[in-house]
Amino acid sequence: MKTIKYLSMKVLAITAIALGFATLPGKAQTLENYYANIDWQFNFPQSDGFVKKGSGWGLNFEGGYYLTENLSVGAFLTYHSNHKYIPRETIILPENGSLNTDQQHTLFQLPFGVSGRYTLNREGMFQPYFGLKLGPQYGKLKTVFNVFQETTNTWGFYVSPEIGMNIFPWVYKPGIHVAAYYSYATNKGSLMTYSVDGMSNFGLRLGIAF
Amino acid sequence: MKKLIPLLLAAAAFTACEKDADTDKLDNKFVVYTNYDKQVDFKQFQTYYIPDSILIIGDKDKTEYWNDENAQRIIETYVFNMDNRGYTRVTQREEADLGLQVSYVKNTYVYTDYGYPEWWWGYPGYWDVPYWGNWGGGWYYPYAVSYAYSTGSFLTELLNLKAVQGQNEKLPIIWSAYMTGMLSGSTSLNVELATQAVSQAFTQSTYLTNK
Numbered sequence: 001m002k003t004i005k006y007l008s009m010k011v012l013a014i015t016a017i018a019l020g021f022a023t024l025p026g027k028a029q030t031l032e033n034y035y036a037n038i039d040w041q042f043n044f045p046q047s048d049g050f051v052k053k054g055s056g057w058g059l060n061f062e063g064g065y066y067l068t069e070n071l072s073v074g075a076f077l078t079y080h081s082n083h084k085y086i087p088r089e090t091i092i093l094p095e096n097g098s099l100n101t102d103q104q105h106t107l108f109q110l111p112f113g114v115s116g117r118y119t120l121n122r123e124g125m126f127q128p129y130f131g132l133k134l135g136p137q138y139g140k141l142k143t144v145f146n147v148f149q150e151t152t153n154t155w156g157f158y159v160s161p162e163i164g165m166n167i168f169p170w171v172y173k174p175g176i177h178v179a180a181y182y183s184y185a186t187n188k189g190s191l192m193t194y195s196v197d198g199m200s201n202f203g204l205r206l207g208i209a210f
Numbered sequence: 211m212k213k214l215i216p217l218l219l220a221a222a223a224f225t226a227c228e229k230d231a232d233t234d235k236l237d238n239k240f241v242v243y244t245n246y247d248k249q250v251d252f253k254q255f256q257t258y259y260i261p262d263s264i265l266i267i268g269d270k271d272k273t274e275y276w277n278d279e280n281a282q283r284i285i286e287t288y289v290f291n292m293d294n295r296g297y298t299r300v301t302q303r304e305e306a307d308l309g310l311q312v313s314y315v316k317n318t319y320v321y322t323d324y325g326y327p328e329w330w331w332g333y334p335g336y337w338d339v340p341y342w343g344n345w346g347g348g349w350y351y352p353y354a355v356s357y358a359y360s361t362g363s364f365l366t367e368l369l370n371l372k373a374v375q376g377q378n379e380k381l382p383i384i385w386s387a388y389m390t391g392m393l394s395g396s397t398s399l400n401v402e403l404a405t406q407a408v409s410q411a412f413t414q415s416t417y418l419t420n421k
Binding site: 055097148 | 227228229230231232233235236237238239240241242243244245246247248390391392410413414415
């Protein structure tokens with residue numbers, strides 16, 4: 001009983017500290033009408049059989065302008081490469097052909113377009129937000145086998161909800177940016193005997209906030 | 211229009227940000243491609259003939275053949291696999307039901323129109339149809355093939371020598387194998403890669419048997 005009471009007090013204390021931080025004003029921060037983020041990202045493809053292995057080979061660039069105290073619109077560009085090694089196998093090709101090889105697959109995604117955010121606690125050190133990105137996505141499927149490579153270029157429509165937080169622990173910018181996102185793009189393509197119909201991803205971003 | 215140039219340059223810069231996959235993970239064994247005439251019953255053939263040399267497709271006008279001990283090891287691999295599939299090797303090509311011709315592309319600078327299946331047919335000294343018999347109409351591929359080539363490529367074609375001969379007849383190629391890959395600096399390793407690839411060509415061609 002004593003232990004439960006002790007734990008409850010501890011949880012309350014941590015919550016109070018967290019809330020206190022969240023409502024603290026940013027040190028000497030003045031409200032500015034713009035924001036920008038540059039992030040390293042870790043992306044996990046979800047929906048296609050071509051590549052399904054997470055990687056950190058990507059960056060995100062985003063900037064926006066506050067229309068109101070909380071609502072902003074802007075633009076973004078993101079790119080990411082994911083890879084998958086396919087062990088040696090015999091692939092049955094059309095017209096009676098058979099191909100025996102191993103492969104390295106690469107899925108390259110490059111969405112860009114408009115973004116919107118609703119940011120809370122703009123005067124605080126911690127500024128959480130909900131965001132949405134929309135736009136076209138260029139996607140490239142590539143397979144490399146021995147000295148050969150084949151590629152397929154695709155285009156689709158991209159949508160990506162996102163939650164994140166800009167953190168400004170210091171007096172002056174830049175601060176820290178963290179985010180998590182889901183994305184879906186309508187890209188379709190086929191390469192050798194592989195086909196992709198839609199590209200969905202989960203991912204994390206860590207970067208700097210201006 | 212001038213305003214678009216920086217945007218296009220920026221787009222090009224970002225697409226160049228693609229991270230290539232680590233090709234060191236690839237096993238570096240040869241890529242093996244095979245194809246065949248689905249209409250042919252391979253059980254109808256009993257015997258085959260294979261020359262004791264491999265034709266070298268290089269950058270010289272003069273015909274070159276490769277017949278040292280390394281070439282013999284590769285040819286023996288073909289023989290081993292053909293024998294395993296129930297065919298009997300004969301020493302006189304006139305007695306053979308099948309002919310097996312093997313060529314090796316020595317470098318990558320001779321032909322540029324790869325993708326066209328018969329690009330090697332124009333090579334000086336390439337296996338002539340008359341070598342195999344009287345098929346005046348030349349070669350005949352009954353199926354579509356798509357070949358690319360680079361350093362270290364073996365081309366193998368299995369010919370139906372039972373086909374009707376005549377000035378207007380064509381010699382059918384009923385099976386082909388294309389094996390290619392990066393070569394190492396070690397001859398013995400390259401020969402090993404080649405013999406593995408030859409065996410793989412047969413492994414993935416289960417129809418090639420008279421059993």
